[in-house]
Amino acid sequence: MSDALFQPYARSPLDPLDLAGQAVRPSPENGAWANEVRLLAYLTLRGDSADPAYARAVRTVCGLSLPDAGRYVSGVAGVLLWRSPNECLLLTSRRQAASLRVALVEAFAGLLAEVVDQSGGLTTVYLAGAEQVTVLRHMGGYDFGSLEPGQAIATVFGKTAAVVMRADAHGVHLIVRRSFAAYLWALLARSARPYAFTVGRLPAAGTDPVLCLQEGATVLDRQDRVAV
Amino acid sequence: MFLIYCPYCKATREEEEFHNAGEAFIARPADPEAASDEEWGDYLFMRKNPKGWHWEQWQHAAGCGRVFAVKRHTLSYRIAGSWTLAAGKALFLQEGGV
Numbered sequence: 618m619s620d621a622l623f624q625p626y627a628r629s630p631l632d633p634l635d636l637a638g639q640a641v642r643p644s645p646e647n648g649a650w651a652n653e654v655r656l657l658a659y660l661t662l663r664g665d666s667a668d669p670a671y672a673r674a675v676r677t678v679c680g681l682s683l684p685d686a687g688r689y690v691s692g693v694a695g696v697l698l699w700r701s702p703n704e705c706l707l708l709t710s711r712r713q714a715a716s717l718r719v720a721l722v723e724a725f726a727g728l729l730a731e732v733v734d735q736s737g738g739l740t741t742v743y744l745a746g747a748e749q750v751t752v753l754r755h756m757g758g759y760d761f762g763s764l765e766p767g768q769a770i771a772t773v774f775g776k777t778a779a780v781v782m783r784a785d786a787h788g789v790h791l792i793v794r795r796s797f798a799a800y801l802w803a804l805l806a807r808s809a810r811p812y813a814f815t816v817g818r819l820p821a822a823g824t825d826p827v828l829c830l831q832e833g834a835t836v837l838d839r840q841d842r843v844a845v
Numbered sequence: 846m847f848l849i850y851c852p853y854c855k856a857t858r859e860e861e862e863f864h865n866a867g868e869a870f871i872a873r874p875a876d877p878e879a880a881s882d883e884e885w886g887d888y889l890f891m892r893k894n895p896k897g898w899h900w901e902q903w904q905h906a907a908g909c910g911r912v913f914a915v916k917r918h919t920l921s922y923r924i925a926g927s928w929t930l931a932a933g934k935a936l937f938l939q940e941g942g943v
Contacts, residue, residue, distance in 0.1 A: 686855045686909075701909035702853050758859040770854070771908045773861050778907035 627711075629655040630740045630798035639816040648748035648812030651805055652819050653798075654741040654790065654831050658695075658714030660707040662721065664730030667702075674724035678717065679707065689769040689782060691826035698769045698780065698792075706780070706792070710830045711736065740798050741827060743819060744805065745788030748812040753781070753789070755808035764789070775804050784825040849903060850927040853911045866902035868892050869914045869930070870937050896920055900937050903927075 631653040643650040664671040666683050676682055679694040683705065689698040694717060695709030709717055714736060721732040744752065753761040759772040761781065769782035777797035782790040793801045806814060822828035847860040874880035874888055893899070899919050904912045914933025916925040928936060 686853065701911055704910075758861055770856070772858070773907045778862075 627656050629653060630795040631655075631742075631802055634799070634802065636816050640818045641815055643746065643815055643817035645747075646813050647746055647815045647817070649744065649746035649752045649809040650815045650817030651742055651744045651802075651809070652817055653802075654743050654819065654827060656711055657741055657827070657830055658709045658711045658734070658736040659739045659792075660709065660714065660718055660721070661700075661733045661735050662697075662705045662707055662730070663703055663733070664725070664728060665703050666705075668728070668730075671725075671728055671730050674721070674728060674730070675705075678720045678724050684769075687770050688767055695830055696782075696826045698782065700771070700780075706735075708741070708792075708827060708830060738795050739792055740795055742791045742793065742798070742802065742805065743788055743828070744791060745817065745820075746809075746812065748809070749789060752805065752809045752812060752814075756804055761789075774801060777801055782827070784827055785823070787820070787823070787825070790827050847917075847922070847924065849915060849924065851905045851908060851911070852913050852927050852929050852932075853909045854905065858905070858908060862905060862907040864904045864906045866904045866912055869900040869902045870934055870942060872943075898925065900933065900942065902930075 632655075636653055640652055662675060666672065672683050675697075679697060680692045681690045681694060681697045684690045684697055684699040686699055689696050691697070694713065695707055698706045698708065700706050707717070714734065718732055718734055725731065750761050757772050757774045759770065759781070764770065764781060764783040766783050766785050769780055771778055771780045777793065777800055779797075779801060780792040782792065784790055791801060819828060819831075848857050849860060849863055850857045871888065874884055877885065880888070896919055899917055901915050901917055902912050903915050904910070912930065914928045914930055914937070916933075917923070918925070
């Protein structure tokens with residue numbers, strides 16, 4: 618293949634399902650609706666959260682203090698989720714990701730800490746609607762009704778695991794591995810079918826710290842190709 | 846189904862999220878080169894399998910991924926508690942565990 622024909626573009630894990638083409642404005646009759654939050658950037662930060670130097674480095678670069686167990690914090694740099702005592706996941710925009718990664722690598726110099734770009738390996742599904750908690754209860758065993766804004770927990774959904782993050786009262790984000798994204802979507806769509814499930818157009822970000830990150834990115838429909 | 850408390854997530858979750866990782870606190874022979882075949886075989890293969898209280902390792906596979914210690918009754922399935930491995934080991938030794 619000649620170089621002229623090779624035009625790489627970012628393809629989100631659920632793009633083959635053509636969600637953008639199916640998306641409609643959800644109505645109140647739709648008890649549950651969902652869509653993919655496409656092409657966010659995901660940085661995994663590893664380091665001992667008990668080490669003040671590590672916490673300081675993260676705060677200097679991201680402007681965020683490390684989250685407590687089972688919670689997340691958000692700011693301009695993005696959303697920092699607690700994954701384990703020595704691991705956090707930073708959701709950010711693709712625009713900021715490269716500079717954040719470089720800045721974090723520099724800040725971590727001399728520390729037992731690392732940053733790994735996992736943008737190609739994860740995706741986020743936004744679930745909303747009046748019956749969103751009922752749908753989650755069909756999918757997994759966690760007490761999803763107790764999940765409050767500010768909480769992000771990892772749990773099992775059928776054959777896969779995903780992080781469930783309650784952004785605000787309107788909806789939750791499910792962060793899942795790329796390889797399991799289609800499975801999670803199928804499970805979600807099947808579980809939500811009795812509640813007039815539809816693929817919905819993502820709303821304006823409002824207070825949602827994750828939807829904020831893809832602002833500008835959502836105006837691209839699937840024909841638009843994002844250069845990488 | 847067990848409800849297991851994860852000392853790292855500081856939350857009680859369903860067994861579905863965890864993997865059992867076998868008996869806890871199996872002491873490795875201090876000098877493997879000098880250990881007899883029997884000692885080494887015991888270390889590798891022999892397990893207690895008690896009827897009663899048992900110290901086990903569980904991994905919070907779908908959550909934080911960490912391994913921790915659980916004291917569980919193998920007959921009644923009651924769980925006495927969960928500890929990080931370091932805290933659990935101290936308690937295990939206090940109880941006279943070997």
